[in-house]
Amino acid sequence: MEEWLRGLRGMILESLARHGLPFPVGRDVCTGWAEGLGLARGGRRILYTSCMYQLYPYVKSVTGLLESLGVHRGGLRARMAARGGSLARFLARPSGRDVERSKAILRSIVSLLRRGGVEVGYLYEEEPYSGALLYELGLEDDFARHAGMVVEALAGRGVEEVVTVDPHTHHVLTRVYPNYVEVPFKVRSWLELAKPTHANRRVKVAVHDSCLYARFLGMYHAYRGLLDAVGIERVEDPYVTGKDTSMCCGGPIEAVAPDLSRSVAELRLRRLSALSRTIVVVCPICLANLSRAAVDVEVLDLAEVLG
Amino acid sequence: MSWAEAFQRASENAIPRTGMVLEAYRYVVSWARELRKVKEEVIRDLDRYVEEAMSSLRAVGAKPYLARGAEEAREIVGDIVGKGKLVVMSKSMTAAEVGLRQHLEGLGNEVWETDLGELLIQLAGDQPSHIIAPALHMTREDVARLLRERLGADVPDDADHATLASVAARFLRDKFLRADVGITGANALAADSGALVVVENEGNARLTMTLPRVHIAIVGMEKIVPTFQHAVMQAAVQAAYAGLFPPTYMSITAGPSSTSDIERKRVSPAQGPGELHVVLLDNGRSRAARDKELWEALLCVRCGRCAFHCPTYMAAGPRFGAAPYAGPVGVMWAAVTRGVEGAGNASLLCLHSGGCREVCPMDIDIPRIIQRVKSRYVGRLLRTG
The missing domain is CATH 3.40.50 (Rossmann fold)
Incomplete structure (x- = not known):
């Protein structure tokens, strides 16, 4: 486990340094969904995706890979996986259907916000990742440094309010960041602002x-x-x-x-x-x-x- | 049957039953709130309360001991018991924490656990899977097989629960009657009066502490509460949040047995034990009390309710923890008694789902404590590599 943790940390930090994301995937993965929506670049109120929905197809495929490698059990496979090479190769193959779904989810969130009269900007490729994964893995020092960078990046672009789309980002911004860094902007959830008008499915859920x-x-x-x-x-x-x-x-x-x-x-x-x-x-x-x-x-x- | 199914059956019984108890006896919920406040006070001033409890124990004729670690506790109890004795034990996680049974056996004593679940664990050479239900992982078919193999009992695989319980009861009755020493834990110890409170349903603890001539209680320091009233409250809260309320037995012991029936002169012993030894165990507790992040763990009354609301425990079983402590409180108690290293691996498996915190009678922020343990453990691991 120790070996795998060390490798995992290495991979995450390297990916963050290279792509600004916790996995070795390119930034374009994060922004494709916004094409044609006409979202302003930046602004006082932005939608902050933290690339979470966009990464879900990759999370899904890489977890299956880690499971089949048995990384948590250590040994040779864990060492190889931890080096990142094989991971990155497999990471590039999420299901196309999942990728399309993740884009549709974010587009739907924007339209549900618009129905509530809420217009948001978006930072596109300049949007930083929140660092939630670092916190959840117990990598506190790395997380604290990262949180500082995120706040600086957002505040530096004149952001006064961020609208989150997922609970992990909302949680770290509102409950964890304040332990390490002053958060000078307001944090709201899309759930507070959305105004849906109809159901896309007529089923009991x-x-x-x-x-x-x-x-x-x-x-x-x-x-x-x-x-x-x-x-x-x-x-x-x-x-x-x-x-x-x-x-x-x-x-x-x-x-x-x-x-x-x-x-x-x-x-x-x-x-x-x-x-x-x-x-x-x-x-x-x-x-x-x-x-x-x-x-x-x-x-x-x-x-x-x-x- | 798999662990997940055993868990499912147990939680389907435990969760609704606890809900009904707390609905029917609302005052226990307010007792829990009051208890948290006084327990916080005890943790802040632990040394003074330990001193007060020891002095009160002396005043009622008990012999108090302070064991700083597991080895010291084993030695103290080993010296009292000696060798060649028949020892009965009622369920005590604190005794298990220091490996007391194995130590006494090693000294040449015959030692029997008398709580049914704990006896099954002893016969199987296993570790407890839940803080109050140690044999949670065994089905009745497993139990029947075990009693056949280890006690030569004539029970079929499909024997019902009551039959199995009676086999164990018959086997243990003879042990109680012949026992030289009885060892119990305690749910609470009143600092002001030296009264120990033990809550149970089987009647085995009451027999353990009254039939043999020597009673030894091993008590974690965190069980100390300011007064007699709080001690009763603490035992009641533990029972209610375990879904077992009213408890069948709540025994209060303040000193060895005595009588003052002849000229009102109080003499000891009478029918019960002539000696009461109380071993207060530190084993990391006073260190935890000073720790800004871990101290809250000491508020735990060990009802085990959190385990039934924990997804990791549901899927992983007792390996989420560190023996003998399992489940969310298991990780917390492992950190208290073995330090961050001892709880580190388990902390990595915590999902921080927060169900444990929702149902804790002491309102302990268990996920936060585990997150802090994880963060320290990972920090040390990566720095030392």
């Missing part, structure tokens, strides 16, 4: 909570409210979707224990699928990890079901 939204950010009702607003019926069970029982998708340990991460996802899916065959998630990590393990159930992002 089971909500898979984001741990961070539900239990760390007090937003357990926020996405439920959006589903209710467009008449999407939720199937709830206090022992499956309650605030204290909704468990986790397993995503946060996908890099250190991909096999265990999959088990958590499978156990979660088993309970959710007893409520509905359509599961709605509100986080790109949940989308990656649950859809990686899903059999005979549909895992949709909130922004895909709201119109």
